[in-house]
Amino acid sequence: TLFKNKMKKIISIIAIALSAFSCSQAQQTEFKEEALSNTMKSVENTDITFQEILKKYEGKTIVIDVWASWCSDCIKGMPKVKTLQEKYPDVTYLFISMDKNYDSWINGIEKYDVKGEHYLTSDGMKGVFGKSINLSWIPRYLVVDKTGKIALFKVIEADDAKLIETLEKNK
Numbered sequence: 759t760l761f762k763n764k765m766k767k768i769i770s771i772i773a774i775a776l777s778a779f780s781c782s783q784a785q786q787t788e789f790k791e792e793a794l795s796n797t798m799k800s801v802e803n804t805d806i807t808f809q810e811i812l813k814k815y816e817g818k819t820i821v822i823d824v825w826a827s828w829c830s831d832c833i834k835g836m837p838k839v840k841t842l843q844e845k846y847p848d849v850t851y852l853f854i855s856m857d858k859n860y861d862s863w864i865n866g867i868e869k870y871d872v873k874g875e876h877y878l879t880s881d882g883m884k885g886v887f888g889k890s891i892n893l894s895w896i897p898r899y900l901v902v903d904k905t906g907k908i909a910l911f912k913v914i915e916a917d918d919a920k921l922i923e924t925l926e927k928n929k
Contacts, residue, residue: 786892787908787909787911788907789808790890792889792890793887793890793891794807795807795809796880796886796890797880798811798877798878798879798887799860799863799880800876801867808877811852811875811877812906814875818848818849818850819846819848819849819850819903819909819925819928819929820849820850820852820902821849821850821852821900822854822900823839823898824854824855824897824899825853825854825855825896825897826856826857826863826883826896827857827865827866828857828866829856829897831895831896831897832897835915836872838915838917839916840873842917843873843874845925846925846929849925851873851874852874852877853877854877855876855877855878855879856879856883856888856896858882891911891912892912895914896914897914897916898912898914899915899918901925909927909928
């Protein structure tokens with residue numbers, strides 16, 4: 759019975775650890791307040807909050823592509839994004855850049871012929887917006903459905919099956 763009790767303890771510890779892990783992996787369905795109130799720059803170099811940006815595209819499915827012009831994986835992923843844009847033309851493509859400054863960002867949009875809606879974060883990957891979406895890698899793709907909920911919180915490839923599936927469900 760001592761062995762049984764030890765095994766029960768071990769199993770319950772494992773169960774607790776697993777449930778904690780699965781909860782931490784749960785998909786975020788809403789943006790945190792700090793993300794929504796985060797001020798970004800428009801291509802016209804004016805300030806706009808992320809909440810105001812989302813409001814502009816209310817009622818539409820939005821693919822958010824978090825990228826930077828200095829990010830080689832982001833640039834390599836652009837052809838996959840262009841393929842998505844061809845396959846799902848009714849979706850809004852919102853590019854949030856982690857570039858360090860306005861000029862690098864604008865030059866990157868032109869250089870890589872990035873088509874869509876563009877905004878620049880004010881404080882980079884480890885800043886308020888990056889932290890609020892648990893940003894650890896770019897490119898990073900999110901999908902916001904027509905109701906404004908986050909339908910897909912995290913993929914790092916524009917041809918990820920989960921991304922395609924989410925877009926199919928939210929046509």
